[in-house]
Amino acid sequence: MALIQIAEPGESTTAHQHRLAVGIDLGTTNSLVASVRSGDVNTLPDPDGQHLLPSVVHYGEDGVAVGAKAQQFSITDPLNTIVSVKRFMGRGIEDIASKDAHYSYDFAETESTVPRIKTRTGDVSAIEVSAEILKTLKRRAVETLGDELNGAVITVPAYFDDAQRQATKDAAKLADIKVLRLLNEPTAAAVAYGLDTGNEGVIAVYDLGGGTFDISILRLNKGVFEVLATGGDSSLGGDDFDYEIAQWIIAQANISNTDTAATKRSIMQQARIAKEALAEAESIEINIDVEGGQWQGVLDRSVLKELLTPLVKRTLMSCRRALRDADIDKADIKEVVMVGGSTRTLLVREMVAEFFECELLTSIDPDKVVATGAALQADVLAGNKPDDEMLLLDVIPLSLGIETMGGLVEKIIYRNTAIPVAKAQDFTTYKDGQTAMAVHVLQGERELVSDSRSLARFELRGFPPQVAGAARIRVTFQVDADGLLIVSAREENSGVEASIDVKPSYGLSDAEIESMLRESIDFAEDDMHLRSLREQQVDAERVIEALDAALAVDAEQLLSQEERSNIMVARQALVDVKDQNDKEQIKQSIKQLEVVCDEYVARRMNSNIKNAMQGHSIEEYASDSEAEES
């Protein structure tokens, strides 16, 4: 219940144990895990000293391999070796067919809305493949740090829509990782830089990864990172650079038969090697096996420039739009933080510097900067730095709307609105006695339903029958701090809460997730039962401890005698069951206690805010926190 977390400003909370929390950068090409240890933030290497885990999963004869071990099979066994899976997260089969034609897998026929790739060990979704990568990183963290994981901050491209974010969270669930927060990658990068240098002012973060592009405009002020606007393209990245180069090679070498997955992969790999080499060299020789011999050619920087300029221009158009959304002049941007492996490409640096006409920050390894920032936030969220002032305020990247008559979208929450955000919309019935209705939620900027991304269809049921037009159904669209949508509905005349069936357009249903969890070997039943019992017991202890600490501080002022004794009765009920082996009972008792404390918690929060807002001036805060540090 963590009542103690809202202790009075200037008063320190009870010291608690250091909780192990990590930051995870789940990337298209590479993934990393980082953590804060005794004040220092570091990415964690594997036993061979490698920090980057290639985001590749191989489903082999004798089990699943992840990372470099999987990459070896990329060309010899392409159909069972999944690369760049992030591109498929939260996507339907038709997206993949149109946008990612250069990835060649066998997709299984399935009734689920989530595409499944055929492998020799069975059909897998992008979520399960990502979960394998997450499990590997989790294992690395636990082995390196020698402790149980309290939770993780997992980064996502700022431009990820609801379905893509949900898919990422589902992958974490399958990997048995508690997600403290989904953090936008550019924001994470700003954290990594901002805290180091004590920056103030407006900055841009240009993040070009393997498969995604993000631009964010942020205002930094005394530890607060406020995202003003964000934009990008969730399917544009270094892979597309490779693809352009590969097309050039195919044309130059006159390769006619590129049908096999192995040929495609091998040319793509050559393309990537050439691209990376040109960051150092002026030109590079390429050798390719073709039918009846070898083709040899030279790629130089000027040809590369020709090939890549249109792609980089696309990113700059997104930058323009983000600046406009933020209502910020290009001249007000102090610095541009460069993130993502693809910003190593010289042409990208040149064109970005020319566009923003300011300094580029490249001092932190662009591959590691996101994981580093995520680890810093994870440390704060886990509660290891109760006095830390750092706060990240983010926005929703794409507008949310609902389908109205004639296939049009009515926007309800506009892009770049600060999250969390809630908007209510009233609907009515059009037939006598109608007791259910459907709401189709879409995301995107376009006006036609057919041009927008379908997120889900919500079926609202169970409101009392009335004559047509009499019912007032208030639907609330709540976007949480992870950028995920929660819909609730209520008939206002009767006060009846409608029940909601969610049909995600491109996501897993709860039932599918559950069955995946059951199948997963990491969740052998006994283990799972024991673990969740222990979790409940730890929760119970934490709740009691927090409650006692809070009561000692302000029970006198905030509670009547009767309220207090109600709380004590519920507290005792929890104490009585917590050491027994009935996890449901403990859960119930915690819930009971929380219900009884509902009002108390609300009063505490309000009284804290009152104290904070009225009792002190801003200046006093600054001097208070300085005094504490000395």
Added chain:
Amino acid sequence: MAKDILTSNFFELFDLPVSYDVDLTKIQQQYMELQKQVHPDKFANGSDQEKRLSMQQTSWINEAQATLKDSVLRASYLLKLKGMDFSLENETTMDAVFLMSQLEMREKMQHVKEQDDPLTALDLMAKEIKNTTDEMMQGFADSYQTEKFDDAREWIRKLQFLKKAKSEVNTLMADIEDELMR
């Protein structure tokens, strides 16, 4: 339920007098202070109930900040506090001269893509809209100040048009940028 935050009006919440003129710096400062108290990141390890409360309160604070910062939203909110709870979408001005000028603006927008440099033309239009908006905001402020609330309401009806026009200019710019990207 948290009574104070969720039932305060936006001005009270930000410790401001109820007025059309607001101190934007103070809004920003109060916003940061409030966020530091209630933001969901402060309750990452909290109970479901605290998380829910924190999410509701932060949503309300965000809504308040967005309303107070935006002049048109702030103006309609002021009238709402005066008990004029009208739905703007269903009201329109009858001022024929104003409506004509809006029609002309629409015409221009429709043909902007045929111009040599549509982005610059749109930039100009955006500036024009902004100037008219500023004038009308002043009109609202005067009417509100002198308690001529029906006049104030008429200003808001017109300002709605301008707001719509501005967002259409932005959409057009985005379309043109999209085309340039390809």
